[in-house]
Amino acid sequence: MSTQQPAGPLYATAAVDLVKVYGTGATAVRALDGVTVGFTRAEFTAIMGPSGSGKSTLMHCLAGLDTATSGQALLGGTDLTRLADRVLTKVRRERIGFVFQAFNLLPQLTAAQNITLPLDLAGRRPDPELLDYLVTALGLADRLAHRPSELSGGQQQRVALARALVSRPEVVFADEPTGNLDSASGAQVLALLRDAVRDLGQTVVMVTHDATAAAYADRVLLLADGRVSGELDRPGYDAITHALSGQAAAR
Numbered sequence: 001m002s003t004q005q006p007a008g009p010l011y012a013t014a015a016v017d018l019v020k021v022y023g024t025g026a027t028a029v030r031a032l033d034g035v036t037v038g039f040t041r042a043e044f045t046a047i048m049g050p051s052g053s054g055k056s057t058l059m060h061c062l063a064g065l066d067t068a069t070s071g072q073a074l075l076g077g078t079d080l081t082r083l084a085d086r087v088l089t090k091v092r093r094e095r096i097g098f099v100f101q102a103f104n105l106l107p108q109l110t111a112a113q114n115i116t117l118p119l120d121l122a123g124r125r126p127d128p129e130l131l132d133y134l135v136t137a138l139g140l141a142d143r144l145a146h147r148p149s150e151l152s153g154g155q156q157q158r159v160a161l162a163r164a165l166v167s168r169p170e171v172v173f174a175d176e177p178t179g180n181l182d183s184a185s186g187a188q189v190l191a192l193l194r195d196a197v198r199d200l201g202q203t204v205v206m207v208t209h210d211a212t213a214a215a216y217a218d219r220v221l222l223l224a225d226g227r228v229s230g231e232l233d234r235p236g237y238d239a240i241t242h243a244l245s246g247q248a249a250a251r
Protein backbone atom coordinates (compact mmCIF):
# COMPACT_ATOMS: atom_id res chain seq x y z
CA MET A 1 0.00 0.00 0.00
CA SER A 2 1.15 3.49 -0.70
CA THR A 3 -0.33 6.93 -0.64
CA GLN A 4 1.81 7.79 -3.71
CA GLN A 5 0.94 7.22 -7.38
CA PRO A 6 -1.85 4.72 -6.94
CA ALA A 7 -2.43 3.94 -10.64
CA GLY A 8 -0.66 1.02 -12.27
CA PRO A 9 -0.61 -2.75 -12.25
CA LEU A 10 0.87 -3.05 -8.76
CA TYR A 11 -2.42 -2.07 -7.19
CA ALA A 12 -5.47 -4.29 -7.04
CA THR A 13 -7.59 -1.31 -6.08
CA ALA A 14 -6.89 2.39 -5.67
CA ALA A 15 -8.57 5.70 -4.94
CA VAL A 16 -7.40 8.79 -6.81
CA ASP A 17 -8.42 12.12 -5.28
CA LEU A 18 -11.68 10.51 -4.24
CA VAL A 19 -14.33 12.89 -2.93
CA LYS A 20 -17.73 11.91 -1.58
CA VAL A 21 -20.20 14.52 -0.46
CA TYR A 22 -23.52 13.39 1.03
CA GLY A 23 -26.40 15.85 0.75
CA THR A 24 -26.28 19.45 -0.43
CA GLY A 25 -26.13 22.98 0.93
CA ALA A 26 -25.78 23.59 4.64
CA THR A 27 -26.35 19.95 5.56
CA ALA A 28 -23.74 18.56 3.11
CA VAL A 29 -21.21 16.14 4.64
CA ARG A 30 -17.81 15.73 2.99
CA ALA A 31 -17.30 12.06 3.91
CA LEU A 32 -14.21 11.71 1.66
CA ASP A 33 -12.13 14.81 1.14
CA GLY A 34 -9.66 13.86 -1.61
CA VAL A 35 -8.37 10.38 -0.76
CA THR A 36 -5.49 9.04 -2.85
CA VAL A 37 -4.31 5.59 -1.87
CA GLY A 38 -3.34 2.31 -3.54
CA PHE A 39 -3.77 -1.21 -2.20
CA THR A 40 -0.99 -3.52 -3.35
CA ARG A 41 -1.87 -6.95 -4.70
CA ALA A 42 -1.59 -9.86 -2.29
CA GLU A 43 -1.58 -7.57 0.70
CA PHE A 44 -3.93 -7.43 3.70
CA THR A 45 -4.81 -3.84 4.64
CA ALA A 46 -6.93 -2.70 7.56
CA ILE A 47 -8.63 0.70 7.37
CA MET A 48 -9.04 2.33 10.77
CA GLY A 49 -10.01 5.70 12.14
CA PRO A 50 -12.59 7.39 14.36
CA SER A 51 -16.30 6.95 13.82
CA GLY A 52 -17.38 9.13 10.89
CA SER A 53 -13.85 9.39 9.42
CA GLY A 54 -15.01 7.88 6.12
CA LYS A 55 -13.88 4.24 6.39
CA SER A 56 -17.10 2.67 5.16
CA THR A 57 -17.57 5.34 2.51
CA LEU A 58 -14.09 4.69 1.10
CA MET A 59 -14.69 0.96 1.03
CA HIS A 60 -18.13 1.33 -0.51
CA CYS A 61 -16.81 3.63 -3.26
CA LEU A 62 -13.89 1.28 -4.02
CA ALA A 63 -16.27 -1.68 -4.12
CA GLY A 64 -18.75 0.05 -6.43
CA LEU A 65 -21.48 0.00 -3.77
CA ASP A 66 -21.62 3.78 -3.59
CA THR A 67 -20.90 6.43 -6.22
CA ALA A 68 -18.18 9.00 -5.62
CA THR A 69 -18.78 12.71 -6.13
CA SER A 70 -15.45 13.10 -7.97
CA GLY A 71 -12.14 11.30 -8.41
CA GLN A 72 -11.50 7.73 -9.44
CA ALA A 73 -12.20 4.37 -7.78
CA LEU A 74 -9.98 1.93 -9.62
CA LEU A 75 -10.31 -1.85 -9.68
CA GLY A 76 -7.23 -2.94 -11.59
CA GLY A 77 -7.40 -0.71 -14.66
CA THR A 78 -11.17 -0.15 -14.43
CA ASP A 79 -12.51 3.14 -13.11
CA LEU A 80 -15.74 2.12 -11.37
CA THR A 81 -16.98 5.71 -11.28
CA ARG A 82 -17.45 5.62 -15.05
CA LEU A 83 -19.44 2.41 -15.31
CA ALA A 84 -23.15 2.14 -16.00
CA ASP A 85 -25.13 0.41 -13.22
CA ARG A 86 -25.62 -2.81 -15.15
CA VAL A 87 -21.88 -3.16 -15.86
CA LEU A 88 -21.03 -2.24 -12.29
CA THR A 89 -23.29 -5.00 -10.96
CA LYS A 90 -21.45 -7.51 -13.14
CA VAL A 91 -18.04 -6.20 -12.00
CA ARG A 92 -19.09 -6.48 -8.35
CA ARG A 93 -20.37 -10.00 -8.83
CA GLU A 94 -17.45 -11.28 -10.88
CA ARG A 95 -14.38 -9.39 -9.65
CA ILE A 96 -15.01 -8.48 -6.01
CA GLY A 97 -15.64 -10.56 -2.88
CA PHE A 98 -17.54 -9.20 0.12
CA VAL A 99 -17.63 -10.12 3.79
CA PHE A 100 -19.90 -8.00 5.97
CA GLN A 101 -20.69 -7.89 9.66
CA ALA A 102 -24.11 -9.34 8.83
CA PHE A 103 -23.39 -12.57 7.05
CA ASN A 104 -25.84 -12.02 4.16
CA LEU A 105 -26.42 -15.70 3.45
CA LEU A 106 -29.54 -16.84 1.64
CA PRO A 107 -31.64 -18.70 4.26
CA GLN A 108 -33.17 -21.22 1.88
CA LEU A 109 -29.82 -22.40 0.49
CA THR A 110 -27.42 -24.84 2.14
CA ALA A 111 -23.94 -23.75 3.18
CA ALA A 112 -22.49 -25.41 0.06
CA GLN A 113 -25.01 -23.65 -2.20
CA ASN A 114 -24.34 -20.31 -0.51
CA ILE A 115 -20.60 -20.71 -1.04
CA THR A 116 -20.87 -21.33 -4.77
CA LEU A 117 -23.78 -18.95 -5.45
CA PRO A 118 -21.74 -16.08 -6.98
CA LEU A 119 -19.94 -18.51 -9.26
CA ASP A 120 -23.23 -20.17 -10.22
CA LEU A 121 -24.69 -16.75 -11.07
CA ALA A 122 -21.67 -16.02 -13.26
CA GLY A 123 -21.98 -19.42 -14.98
CA ARG A 124 -18.61 -20.55 -13.61
CA ARG A 125 -17.61 -23.73 -11.81
CA PRO A 126 -15.66 -23.60 -8.55
CA ASP A 127 -12.04 -24.75 -8.56
CA PRO A 128 -12.49 -28.04 -6.65
CA GLU A 129 -9.05 -27.83 -5.01
CA LEU A 130 -9.65 -24.29 -3.75
CA LEU A 131 -13.15 -25.18 -2.56
CA ASP A 132 -11.75 -28.16 -0.69
CA TYR A 133 -8.96 -26.06 0.85
CA LEU A 134 -11.40 -23.39 2.04
CA VAL A 135 -13.98 -25.81 3.41
CA THR A 136 -11.28 -27.72 5.29
CA ALA A 137 -9.41 -24.63 6.54
CA LEU A 138 -12.68 -23.17 7.78
CA GLY A 139 -13.85 -26.39 9.45
CA LEU A 140 -17.03 -26.50 7.38
CA ALA A 141 -16.73 -30.00 5.89
CA ASP A 142 -19.49 -31.47 8.06
CA ARG A 143 -21.73 -28.41 7.81
CA LEU A 144 -22.12 -28.12 4.03
CA ALA A 145 -25.65 -29.54 3.91
CA HIS A 146 -26.89 -27.25 6.71
CA ARG A 147 -28.92 -24.12 6.14
CA PRO A 148 -27.76 -20.85 7.78
CA SER A 149 -30.39 -21.14 10.55
CA GLU A 150 -28.75 -24.43 11.56
CA LEU A 151 -25.30 -22.84 11.87
CA SER A 152 -23.69 -20.74 14.61
CA GLY A 153 -22.75 -17.12 13.89
CA GLY A 154 -19.10 -18.11 13.54
CA GLN A 155 -19.98 -20.89 11.11
CA GLN A 156 -22.18 -18.53 9.08
CA GLN A 157 -19.35 -16.01 8.82
CA ARG A 158 -16.98 -18.77 7.71
CA VAL A 159 -19.47 -19.72 4.97
CA ALA A 160 -19.57 -16.06 3.91
CA LEU A 161 -15.77 -16.01 3.86
CA ALA A 162 -15.56 -19.17 1.75
CA ARG A 163 -18.11 -17.60 -0.63
CA ALA A 164 -16.00 -14.43 -0.91
CA LEU A 165 -12.75 -16.32 -1.56
CA VAL A 166 -13.79 -19.23 -3.78
CA SER A 167 -14.06 -17.13 -6.95
CA ARG A 168 -10.50 -15.74 -6.45
CA PRO A 169 -11.78 -12.15 -6.70
CA GLU A 170 -9.35 -9.33 -7.44
CA VAL A 171 -10.14 -7.87 -4.02
CA VAL A 172 -12.03 -9.06 -0.95
CA PHE A 173 -13.60 -6.17 0.95
CA ALA A 174 -14.43 -7.00 4.55
CA ASP A 175 -16.48 -4.58 6.68
CA GLU A 176 -16.09 -5.36 10.40
CA PRO A 177 -16.14 -9.09 9.57
CA THR A 178 -15.65 -10.14 13.19
CA GLY A 179 -18.04 -7.57 14.69
CA ASN A 180 -20.71 -10.16 15.53
CA LEU A 181 -18.40 -13.01 16.51
CA ASP A 182 -16.93 -14.29 19.76
CA SER A 183 -13.16 -13.92 19.98
CA ALA A 184 -12.36 -17.54 19.02
CA SER A 185 -14.56 -17.43 15.89
CA GLY A 186 -13.21 -13.99 15.06
CA ALA A 187 -9.62 -15.21 15.32
CA GLN A 188 -10.40 -18.08 12.95
CA VAL A 189 -11.91 -15.73 10.35
CA LEU A 190 -8.97 -13.30 10.60
CA ALA A 191 -6.40 -16.09 10.36
CA LEU A 192 -8.04 -17.37 7.21
CA LEU A 193 -8.09 -13.89 5.68
CA ARG A 194 -4.36 -13.59 6.47
CA ASP A 195 -3.63 -17.07 5.09
CA ALA A 196 -5.61 -16.33 1.91
CA VAL A 197 -3.31 -13.35 1.37
CA ARG A 198 -0.12 -15.29 2.13
CA ASP A 199 -0.94 -18.60 0.49
CA LEU A 200 -3.36 -17.70 -2.31
CA GLY A 201 -2.12 -14.19 -3.15
CA GLN A 202 -5.54 -12.76 -2.32
CA THR A 203 -5.84 -8.98 -1.84
CA VAL A 204 -7.90 -8.07 1.25
CA VAL A 205 -9.11 -4.65 2.43
CA MET A 206 -10.84 -4.67 5.81
CA VAL A 207 -12.54 -1.90 7.76
CA THR A 208 -12.31 -2.43 11.50
CA HIS A 209 -12.39 -0.61 14.84
CA ASP A 210 -10.64 -3.50 16.53
CA ALA A 211 -6.86 -3.26 17.01
CA THR A 212 -6.66 -7.03 17.59
CA ALA A 213 -8.26 -7.61 14.18
CA ALA A 214 -6.09 -4.98 12.49
CA ALA A 215 -2.94 -6.62 13.88
CA TYR A 216 -3.56 -9.51 11.44
CA ALA A 217 -3.09 -7.09 8.53
CA ASP A 218 0.14 -6.25 6.69
CA ARG A 219 -0.69 -2.55 6.73
CA VAL A 220 -3.01 -0.23 8.59
CA LEU A 221 -4.36 2.84 6.78
CA LEU A 222 -5.56 5.57 9.13
CA LEU A 223 -8.35 7.95 8.13
CA ALA A 224 -9.42 11.13 9.87
CA ASP A 225 -12.07 13.59 8.67
CA GLY A 226 -12.30 12.01 5.24
CA ARG A 227 -8.56 12.10 4.59
CA VAL A 228 -5.66 9.67 4.90
CA SER A 229 -3.93 10.65 8.13
CA GLY A 230 -1.30 7.94 8.37
CA GLU A 231 -0.20 4.44 7.56
CA LEU A 232 1.46 1.71 9.63
CA ASP A 233 3.63 -1.03 8.17
CA ARG A 234 3.14 -4.48 9.77
CA PRO A 235 2.16 -3.00 13.12
CA GLY A 236 1.48 -5.03 16.23
CA TYR A 237 -1.45 -4.45 18.59
CA ASP A 238 0.49 -1.92 20.70
CA ALA A 239 1.58 0.19 17.73
CA ILE A 240 -2.01 0.28 16.47
CA THR A 241 -3.54 1.31 19.80
CA HIS A 242 -0.79 3.90 20.19
CA ALA A 243 -1.55 5.39 16.75
CA LEU A 244 -5.29 5.39 17.46
CA SER A 245 -4.86 7.13 20.81
CA GLY A 246 -2.60 9.68 19.08
CA GLN A 247 -5.41 10.30 16.59
CA ALA A 248 -7.94 10.73 19.40
CA ALA A 249 -5.65 13.19 21.23
CA ALA A 250 -5.18 15.25 18.05
CA ARG A 251 -8.94 15.77 17.68
Ligand SMILES: Nc1ncnc2c1ncn2[C@@H]1O[C@H](COP(=O)(O)OP(=O)(O)OP(=O)(O)O)[C@@H](O)[C@H]1O
Pocket residue numbers: 022023029030031049050051052053054055056057058
Ligand atom coordinates in the same frame (compact mmCIF):
# COMPACT_ATOMS: atom_id res chain seq x y z
N1 LIG B 1 -25.93 7.93 3.39
C1 LIG B 1 -25.40 8.96 4.05
N2 LIG B 1 -26.03 10.15 4.06
C2 LIG B 1 -25.50 11.21 4.71
N3 LIG B 1 -24.34 11.17 5.38
C3 LIG B 1 -23.68 10.01 5.41
C4 LIG B 1 -24.17 8.84 4.75
N4 LIG B 1 -23.28 7.83 4.95
C5 LIG B 1 -22.29 8.36 5.71
N5 LIG B 1 -22.53 9.66 5.99
C6 LIG B 1 -21.64 10.55 6.75
O1 LIG B 1 -20.36 10.52 6.16
C7 LIG B 1 -19.35 10.53 7.17
C8 LIG B 1 -18.46 9.31 7.00
O2 LIG B 1 -19.25 8.15 7.28
P1 LIG B 1 -18.66 6.68 7.25
O3 LIG B 1 -19.79 5.74 7.53
O4 LIG B 1 -17.88 6.47 6.02
O5 LIG B 1 -17.65 6.71 8.49
P2 LIG B 1 -16.96 5.50 9.24
O6 LIG B 1 -15.55 5.93 9.50
O7 LIG B 1 -17.17 4.23 8.50
O8 LIG B 1 -17.77 5.50 10.59
P3 LIG B 1 -18.12 4.31 11.62
O9 LIG B 1 -16.79 3.90 12.20
O10 LIG B 1 -18.99 4.98 12.64
O11 LIG B 1 -18.80 3.23 10.85
C9 LIG B 1 -20.07 10.60 8.49
O12 LIG B 1 -20.12 11.95 8.89
C10 LIG B 1 -21.45 10.10 8.18
O13 LIG B 1 -22.41 10.63 9.03
